[in-house]
Amino acid sequence: MSKFVLRLPELLGYFMVETMKSVTAKLKLFGPVLTLRCSYSSTTDQALLLNEFTRLCYQRDLPRALKVMDSLQSHGLWADSAAYSELIKCCLSHRAVYEGNLICRHLYRNGHQPMMFLVNVLINMYVKFNLLNDAHQLFDQMPQRYVISWTTMISAYSKCKLHQKALELLVLMLRDGVRPNVYTYSSVLRACNGMSDVRMLHCGIIKEGLESDVYVRSALIDVFAKLGEPEDALSVFDEMVTGDAIVWNSIIGGFAQNSKSDVALELFKRMKRAGFIAEQATLTSVLRACTGLALLELGMQAHVHIVKYDQDLILNNALVDMYCKCGSLEDARRVFSQMKExxxxxxxxxxxxxxxxxxxxxxxxxxxxxxxxxxxxxxxxxxxxxxxxxxxxxxxxGWYYFRSMKKLYGIDPVREHYGCMIDLLGKAGKLDDAVKLLNEMECEPDAVTWRTLLGACRVQGNMVLAEYAAKKVIELDPEDAGTYTVLSNIYANSQKWDSVEEIRTRMRDSGIKKEPGCSWIEVNKKIHAFIIGDDSHPQIIQVKRELNQLIHILIGIGYVSETNFVLQDLEGEQMEDSLRHHSEKLALVFGLMTLPSEKVIRIRKNLRICGDCHVFCKLVSKLENRSIVIRDPIRYHHFQDGKCSCGDYW
DNA sequence: GTAGGGTTAG
Structure with missing residues (x-):
């Protein structure tokens, strides 16, 4: 057996040609090793062609390389499926869509059906190129589909959130008699729209004995958490013997996205104690948890760990959001301006x-x-x-952007867009136009839409329309305690005592309780909560004493409680609650007592701020020369020097 | 040999 090695001009690749029975050319193309085989002796022509083929591949001139492949074929040298697969991998790693298409056509020419393995590779390539239609077309043309082909398509649809499509394919797969495996389950779980889907899949997983697979488990944890079943997520999590970092990310991310930020942060501590290092996905969820709780100090602490990933797009986005939601715009602007992408x-x-x-x-x-x-x-x-x-x-x-969104960007207005416009029109005193727009909506207005109109009625003092809107809200969201209170106030204002009683009875009978007003403030990385009617804070007596003194001083400089605005507690705290001890006032006084004077006082609350507290905060910001930021469920108020960033328009 | 889990705005 003689053997010779041809050195390529670039010295990048090499191939060995073995005379006698087989020819193997190993070409090192951008990393992977490509093998071409033929079944009989090599000739000088073959050697030259192989040389040419390598050179063209190295130069990434795939169109010409494929032509050389044809010539090689006519010389009896065939690229095997592994060679094609390597070429496709090269296209993938270089995002070479055009070349990928060429290879596909090369494989299918003359009406030839490539072997299933290669079709799977091609489908995967189109999926990774985000060309789902092309992928599906190849999939449809397959004479037979095994589990990998099905899973590739299902996973593709799952990933791009075409959930219904993914689930439909799963049904077709089962109908075809193909049994899903751990790959299928782990990718289809995220496509579940409701718990009934998850329960069904979970049954299948258990029946097939696949529940111990770590990918399946983390997908289960994730979907349980996302669908608001944190207990189920935790129980799957706790059953795991070995977890890995991704499972931790699943569970932390799940809680962070599910408004259980405190649990997410607790789990993060556990993760660190267990010796895992926080990477991008973990830190992003931690940031989200900080964002949810408006924990600026903790978020800033997380920022220190993020510096090493300083150009990670997702992390930077989360960071910008965290700073915005914690009311620290300077930091948000700084991070945003430093982003390269x-x-x-x-x-x-x-x-x-x-x-x-x-x-x-x-x-x-x-x-x-x-x-x-x-x-x-x-x-x-x-x-x-x-x-x-x-x-x-x-x-x-507003009108300009609303009217031009379809024309300029091809975006159809949805409820949220209409909601903004109804808010804008209503608060600007054009309630008729707001109602007109609401009636013109292409999608059905929901409770949020009507609540928006109700908010505008509050500003305009239009009781008749407010009553109508409030009724609509309750019709669509019978659990909305705040709106019952509003409606009851409206009736009280117009002396309709029977209606007031009716509302109260209805609330009592259906067990609807108004959410108590609650404000949170972070002091020394610890969250302090102040809740209406709850005196459990250890310093509450002192806080109330200080608050009373402060109110006394403010009255001396002209502060008058705004108790006469009948609809003022719309979505806010109830009239019967003492305005004096609204939770944000308590949190604010606690901040004044504990935070150094140069620090901004940041408060987050669960209900919208009322008119009285708004006036109070403005006066305190001037009297104490402090910056105060209050975040309510809708927006932020930056108080400074007696003024608020909202311009009293909220 | 080809397919799978976790992260960002509303």
Whole structure:
């Protein structure tokens, strides 16, 4: 047996040609090793062609390389399936869509059906290129489909959130008599729309004895958490003997997304104690948890660990959001401006963040920069833009963006867009136009839409319309305690005592209790909660004493409790609760008592701030020369020097 | 040999 090695001009690859029975050419192409085989003696022609083929591949000139492959074939040298697979991998790693298509056509030419393994590789390639239609076409053409082909398609649809499609394929797969395996289950679980889907799949998993697979488990944990079943998620998690980092990320992420930020942070501590290092996905969830609880100090602490991933897009987006939601706009702006890459989420986060914090003009300016940068806005971006308009009463701008969104960006208005416009029109005194728009909606208005109109009625003092809107809210969301209170107040104001009694009975009978007002403040990395009617805070007596003294001083400089605005506690704390001890006032006084004087006092609350507390905060900011930020469920109020960033328009 | 789990705006 003689053997010779041809050195390539680039010395990048090598191949050995063994005379006698077989020819093996190993070509080192961008890393992977490519093998071509033939069944009889090599010739000089083959050697030269192989040389040429390597050179072209190295130069990434795949069109010509494929032509050389044809010539090799006519010389009896066939690329095997592994060779094609390697070529496809090269296309994938270089995102070479055009070349990938060429290989596909090369494989299918003359009506030839490539072997199933290769079709699976091709389908996967199209999936990774986000060309799902092409992938599905190849899938449909397959004479037979085994579990990998099905799983590749199901996973593709799951990943791009075409959940219904993924589930439909699973049904077809089962009907075809193909049994799902751990790969199928782990990818289809995230497509579940409700717990009934999950329960069904879970049964299948247990029946097949696949529940110990770590991928299946983390997918289960994730879907349980996302569908609001944290107990189930925890029980699957606790049953695991070996977990790995990803499972921790699943469970922490699950709780962070499920408004259980405190549990998420507890689990994060456990994860660290167990010796796992927090990486991007973990830190992103931790940031989200901090965002949910408005824990600026803790978020800043997380930021220190993030510095090493300083150009991670998702982490930076989460960071911008955290700073915006914690009311620290300077930090948000700084992170945003230092980002080298910004996607639509980055821009939308910053635009909404500015809008929620009362910087509407800056938000609209940023939207212009976004457009110049070439990033295409999506419907979330437009929600942020309209939000900016509605919070600043920018009627003309609002109409312009609302009317042009379809034409300029191809985005159909949905409920959220209509909601912003109804808010904008209503609060600007154009309640008739708001109602007109509500009636023109292409989608059915929901409880949120009607609640928006109700909010506008509060500002305008339109009791008749408020009553109508409140009734609609209760019709659509019978559990909404706040709206019952509003309705009852409306009736009380017009002396309809029978109706007041009726509402109270209805609330009592259906066990609906009003959510008590609660405010949180972070002091020394610890959260302090102040809840109406709950005196469990260890310093509550001292806090109340200080508050009374402060109110006394404020009265001396002209403070009058705003108790006469009948609808003022719309979605806010009840009239019968003492205005004097509203939770944000308690939290504010606690902040004054405990935080150093240069620190901004940041408070998060569960209900909307009432008119009296708003006046109170403005006066305190001037009297004590403090910056105060209050985040309510809808927006933020930055108080400084006796003024609020909302311009008293909220 | 080809397929699978966790992270960001609303």
């Amino acid at each position: 910004r996607d639509v989420i980055a821009w939308s986060t910053m635009i909404s963040g500015l809008a929620q914090n009362g910087y509407s003009q800056e938000a609209l300016k940023l939207f212009e920069s976004m457009k110049s940068s070439g990033t295409k806005p999506n419907y979330v971006t437009i929600v942020g833009v309209l939000f900016a308009c509605s919070h600043a009463g920018l009627l003309e701008d």
